[in-house]
Amino acid sequence: MPIPTIDPSTYAGQLADKVSQFKHNFAAFALPEPEVFASEPLHYRMRAEFRMWHDGERIDYAMFDPAEPKVPVTIEHFPQACESISAMMPRLRERLQGSLVLRHRLFQIEFLATLSGEMLITLVYHRPLDESWEPAARELAAELGVKLIGRSRKQKIVLEQDWVLESLELNGRQLRYQQIEGSFTQPNAGVNRKMLGWACAQAASLDGDLLELYCGNGNFTVALAPCFGHVLATEVSKTSVGAANYNLLANGIDNVQMVRMSSEEISGALARTREYLRMKDVDLDSYRFTTLFVDPPRSGLDAPTVELARGFDRILYISCNPLTLQDNVAALQDTHQISAAAVFDQFPYTHHLECGLLLTRR
Numbered sequence: 223m224p225i226p227t228i229d230p231s232t233y234a235g236q237l238a239d240k241v242s243q244f245k246h247n248f249a250a251f252a253l254p255e256p257e258v259f260a261s262e263p264l265h266y267r268m269r270a271e272f273r274m275w276h277d278g279e280r281i282d283y284a285m286f287d288p289a290e291p292k293v294p295v296t297i298e299h300f301p302q303a304c305e306s307i308s309a310m311m312p313r314l315r316e317r318l319q320g321s322l323v324l325r326h327r328l329f330q331i332e333f334l335a336t337l338s339g340e341m342l343i344t345l346v347y348h349r350p351l352d353e354s355w356e357p358a359a360r361e362l363a364a365e366l367g368v369k370l371i372g373r374s375r376k377q378k379i380v381l382e383q384d385w386v387l388e389s390l391e392l393n394g395r396q397l398r399y400q401q402i403e404g405s406f407t408q409p410n411a412g413v414n415r416k417m418l419g420w421a422c423a424q425a426a427s428l429d430g431d432l433l434e435l436y437c438g439n440g441n442f443t444v445a446l447a448p449c450f451g452h453v454l455a456t457e458v459s460k461t462s463v464g465a466a467n468y469n470l471l472a473n474g475i476d477n478v479q480m481v482r483m484s485s486e487e488i489s490g491a492l493a494r495t496r497e498y499l500r501m502k503d504v505d506l507d508s509y510r511f512t513t514l515f516v517d518p519p520r521s522g523l524d525a526p527t528v529e530l531a532r533g534f535d536r537i538l539y540i541s542c543n544p545l546t547l548q549d550n551v552a553a554l555q556d557t558h559q560i561s562a563a564a565v566f567d568q569f570p571y572t573h574h575l576e577c578g579l580l581l582t583r584r
């Protein structure tokens with residue numbers, strides 16, 4: 223995929239093309255008219271990473287076109303990045319340029335920003351970080367008002383903390399989310415808010431208990447929990463489970479049990495074919511599951527998880543890959559139909575499209 227170029231005048235047209243492709247791909251499944259949630263056409267990404275290109279004394283942000291992987295494309299502006307990252311980029315570059323200890327063998331820079339105004343910057347080096355790095359980095363962090371991490375092979379120096387706190391308004395609630403460096407968070411915060419709103423609107427008329435798979439840091443869990451009696455939420459990444467537990471507490475949610483489990487494991491646990499120590503505090507018989515919420519990686523649901531899904535009256539499915547979603551919907555077609563659909567343009571100017579379906583038992 224070449225480095226995406228941004229021309230906001232083409233935005234509406236490129237989204238219309240993606241929506242029409244989506245409708246075409248799902249036409250065989252009696253797709254209801256999808257709700258379409260556009261992105262901001264500029265400044266929509268809360269995460270960005272760049273290689274640093276050294277030319278003599280000079281350093282520049284750079285990206286590489288996979289078609290020409292050895293030729294750096296130096297970047298002065300990156301209008302995909304949110305306003306705060308865009309504003310920070312030249313300040314940071316100039317500051318690093320002026321400090322040999324901070325720029326020496328600097329390989330990559332990663333930005334993570336929030337709507338709440340926090341920012342975490344990770345500087346990745348191709349050299350061990352010695353004792354001169356930390357004071358210089360502390361001064362930089364204080365000057366720029368950011369959290370800073372230094373990384374090198376087998377080395378991670380966290381100056382303050384390795385996370386930021388997001389805060390966003392949803393249906394009159396102010397939701398708070400810990401987002402940890404290096405673990406999954408939705409890249410387009412504006413569109414993420416629209417996804418949360420759509421998911422809550424679908425769940426408003428549902429009842430019973432919810433099983434959630436692939437919950438990450440509890441992004442949807444925190445938003446959806448008040449719609450259900452009880453929630454069992456699962457996720458495979460230990461770091462994300464830690465963040466999800468933090469976020470349940472931070473948002474005063476007390477009807478969710480979190481378990482670190484892969485989707486493959488939870489299928490076995492619910493079918494009672496396997497027992498897990500991690501489930502020892504979970505009384506599966508106490509749940510009255512009616513709804514399954516899934517937000518899997520690009521590979522979609524594996525076959526055992528599709529079979530698990532078949533047992534639910536309602537499946538609320540957020541997907542970042544319409545192709546694997548299509549396969550999963552086809553596999554469930556004999557038992558479930560699409561009752562509502564939405565597309566969310568998380569990744570403007572690329573062919574990627576996030577989508578949501580509510581599947582209900584026939």
Ligand SMILES: C[S@@+](CC[C@H](N)C(=O)[O-])C[C@H]1O[C@@H](n2cnc3c(N)ncnc32)[C@H](O)[C@@H]1O
Nearest residue numbers: 406436437438441457458459484485517518519
């Ligand atoms: C697309 S992200 C969604 C996370 C979360 N729902 C959100 O909105 O931020 C997919 C999540 O699935 C997790 N994951 C990947 N493979 C998994 C598996 N086999 N079982 C359970 N979780 C998995 C990843 O760690 C990641 O947190």
